[in-house]
Amino acid sequence: MISFSYGNSICCRFWEDECVVYNQLTGSTHLIDGLGVEVFKAVSEKKSSRSEFLKNLQSVFDLPVDFDLETGLDNLLLEYQKLGLLQVMENSPA
Amino acid sequence: MKHPLLCAAFIDPRTTLELDLPKWDLLIRQARSANVLARLGFLLDEAGISAQTPPQPLMHLKSAQLFFERFTLSLQWEISCIQEALRAVDVPLVFLKGSAYAIAGNNAAKGRSFADVDILVPEDKLQEVEIALIKAGWMTNILDSYDQKYYRQWMHEIPPMRHLKRQTSIDVHHNILPKTSKFCPDAKKLLAAIVSVSKENIWVLAPEDRVLHSATHLFHEGEWAHGFRDLSDLDLLLKEFSEDDNFWEKLLQRAGQLNQQIPLYYALRYTSRIFQTPIPQDILKATEQQSPNKIKQKFMDLLFLRALMPDHESCNDRWTGFARWILFVRSHWLKMPLYLIVPHLLRKTFRQLQGKDRH
Amino acid sequence: MKLATLSKKGLIRSLNSGGLRFKIGAFTICLSSPIAEVADHLLALYGAFELIDDEAFIDFYTLLAPPSKVRRYFRPQVNFSFDGFIPFKPLPYNQASAMFEWGLNWCIANHSHQHLIIHAAVVERNGRAFIFPGTPGSGKSTLCAALVCSGWRLLSDEMTLLSLADGLVYPVPRPISLKNRSIDVIRSLHPDAVMGQVVNDTLKGTVGHLRPPDSSVESGAIPAQPAKLIFPKYQDASKTELTPLSKARAFLKVAENSFNYNVLGVVGFNSLGALIDASDCYEFKYSRLDEALALFAELAR
Numbered sequence: 001m002i003s004f005s006y007g008n009s010i011c012c013r014f015w016e017d018e019c020v021v022y023n024q025l026t027g028s029t030h031l032i033d034g035l036g037v038e039v040f041k042a043v044s045e046k047k048s049s050r051s052e053f054l055k056n057l058q059s060v061f062d063l064p065v066d067f068d069l070e071t072g073l074d075n076l077l078l079e080y081q082k083l084g085l086l087q088v089m090e091n092s093p094a
Numbered sequence: 095m096k097h098p099l100l101c102a103a104f105i106d107p108r109t110t111l112e113l114d115l116p117k118w119d120l121l122i123r124q125a126r127s128a129n130v131l132a133r134l135g136f137l138l139d140e141a142g143i144s145a146q147t148p149p150q151p152l153m154h155l156k157s158a159q160l161f162f163e164r165f166t167l168s169l170q171w172e173i174s175c176i177q178e179a180l181r182a183v184d185v186p187l188v189f190l191k192g193s194a195y196a197i198a199g200n201n202a203a204k205g206r207s208f209a210d211v212d213i214l215v216p217e218d219k220l221q222e223v224e225i226a227l228i229k230a231g232w233m234t235n236i237l238d239s240y241d242q243k244y245y246r247q248w249m250h251e252i253p254p255m256r257h258l259k260r261q262t263s264i265d266v267h268h269n270i271l272p273k274t275s276k277f278c279p280d281a282k283k284l285l286a287a288i289v290s291v292s293k294e295n296i297w298v299l300a301p302e303d304r305v306l307h308s309a310t311h312l313f314h315e316g317e318w319a320h321g322f323r324d325l326s327d328l329d330l331l332l333k334e335f336s337e338d339d340n341f342w343e344k345l346l347q348r349a350g351q352l353n354q355q356i357p358l359y360y361a362l363r364y365t366s367r368i369f370q371t372p373i374p375q376d377i378l379k380a381t382e383q384q385s386p387n388k389i390k391q392k393f394m395d396l397l398f399l400r401a402l403m404p405d406h407e408s409c410n411d412r413w414t415g416f417a418r419w420i421l422f423v424r425s426h427w428l429k430m431p432l433y434l435i436v437p438h439l440l441r442k443t444f445r446q447l448q449g450k451d452r453h
Numbered sequence: 454m455k456l457a458t459l460s461k462k463g464l465i466r467s468l469n470s471g472g473l474r475f476k477i478g479a480f481t482i483c484l485s486s487p488i489a490e491v492a493d494h495l496l497a498l499y500g501a502f503e504l505i506d507d508e509a510f511i512d513f514y515t516l517l518a519p520p521s522k523v524r525r526y527f528r529p530q531v532n533f534s535f536d537g538f539i540p541f542k543p544l545p546y547n548q549a550s551a552m553f554e555w556g557l558n559w560c561i562a563n564h565s566h567q568h569l570i571i572h573a574a575v576v577e578r579n580g581r582a583f584i585f586p587g588t589p590g591s592g593k594s595t596l597c598a599a600l601v602c603s604g605w606r607l608l609s610d611e612m613t614l615l616s617l618a619d620g621l622v623y624p625v626p627r628p629i630s631l632k633n634r635s636i637d638v639i640r641s642l643h644p645d646a647v648m649g650q651v652v653n654d655t656l657k658g659t660v661g662h663l664r665p666p667d668s669s670v671e672s673g674a675i676p677a678q679p680a681k682l683i684f685p686k687y688q689d690a691s692k693t694e695l696t697p698l699s700k701a702r703a704f705l706k707v708a709e710n711s712f713n714y715n716v717l718g719v720v721g722f723n724s725l726g727a728l729i730d731a732s733d734c735y736e737f738k739y740s741r742l743d744e745a746l747a748l749f750a751e752l753a754r
Contacts, residue, residue, distance in 0.1 A: 114508075115508060115509065115510045116507070116508060116510075118510060119510045119511055123514065123536055126536065127536065127537065127538075148510070150481075150510040150512065151510060153512075153565075153567055154512070154564065156566075156567060157564055157565060157566040157567055158566075160566045160567075160716070160717065160720065161566055161716050163718065164715070164716050164717065164718045167718060405537075406536070406537065407537055
């Protein structure tokens, strides 16, 4: 399961292919573009299992066949976790 | 002496219903000077009368309350950062003063913003805690070797530390008064009575000890700009805790155990005088054993009743400046023996002349 | 009653006893000062401002006075204080009037969290507010002065007050602070524009203040609907270029240029979001004021 950190302390606003994300606890604001926007959209809409994520991203972006989407997603999630924006729960359904 | 509008509003917020605009004007000025604008806003909210506050003063109250709400969130974050930094150190994480009121959800937390988070750790764990904080990004900001030595040798805390990224401050205490003070309690007794506020390793002092710490801090204080706010803390703590049976007896007993009878005497004397805090007569009588002789008591009243007023020109009389100055000198007197004070104050004055120190 | 109805003597009397009480937009100010130049500054630039009576509520009590008696003779200085609190170091005596303007900015920026306060000039035409955020050197004040001199309504040259309650921009029309070269630029464009005392060697260089149009001062209670958010950049000899800016990037730039975005938390985040939704966002590069004015007149139609 992927969700916002610290319950509902994260706010997002989307414009076209970018979004801004605000962390109420730290008071920091982040500009997100590219793949990341789809990640935050999905979390906002509570479509938050990893498999749904992958399916979603595949359909939104016309990715080259050899693109390693899983690794890309994992790196992104790791970065957002470090920023305290998202949390990824253990034993997430595949 | 004048009786400020602010005192009346704190005793009974409904008195504000009678105010005309010029009086509201003065009330807001007094509240701002005493750093209690947000608290006044909460008191009116609680009394259910903020809707009847005229729009202009209301704007200043709401503005301060909004600032305070953001402060509360930042404090929560700061506390979780401190918790994270000290996770590996085997100590109970005990928060003091403002951060303790916030964590425990005390009424005294309402509208109270402050710059430093204070924690209490056992003296033998100081070094370990300091190293863990440094590893997590805090730095000691006083580098002057005199100050370093002064803190480490005589004080009840290590020099304040500042987080490099967030620019927040933490004061790490091992006691609530300097070792040199004759009122210095046994810190082990404080630590033995701490209460847990969450499943995580977060603690605060026992309710009685929270009151006593607040009292001793206020009446050993050298800076009186927050006198009114700090006395209001005591008023709110006492009102909240006295809903428990036996609180007053426990408080008296605890003051004896911790050598804090005199601060408690002053705390109860002046909260009851300035805020009309409902304190049982027999308790007031019992603490009066600590009262100095009549002449000295008159003198102390002259000092405290002025220094505890909002720091605003409308609350001053010709004795106010004198009172604050005498109490400043007294605070050093109480913290250390004479042979230490004189060189310390001289040095402080010298630094002030050089413009290095703003205390 | 307007400030201009006071004689210089009467004005000095007010400033010395109890303070001069007047209105700026939605704010009420009380100013005390024993300094004669402050009275000149007010007479030159604040004539259209409405005085208020002793029964009114005052938002900001301000005082401009020398720090000590000794310093009055030896390199005299002036302090700004907000009801007894002194937020800045003193400045040389001849900068008292500029210090009043800066001090009042500080009062508003730190005590008006009912607004999201953006470091930006804001002007209005046809009911639509144009907001020009700007770091120093962006030329926002020059642009603002030029627009105002050609008939736009001045809401503020320095701080845009976006109400958290209704999303509208509330005016604080005050003298426009011009620095260095822009003083001469505006003087040559509008020879009849009224400028207060010009002071050299301030922290910000040479500073002069331009009198706000009386009509802007008189409509100081009327808010405006935000329409355009334009990030100006003055660049020598550059062409006039208006480039759309993505909304998310505009959001971040405004947040960085705000005095109290950090204080307002999620309320500020939402208000700024609504402002961005309501505004077209651009970056604007220019060197010729006439072309800039023509372009904005077109945009405001």
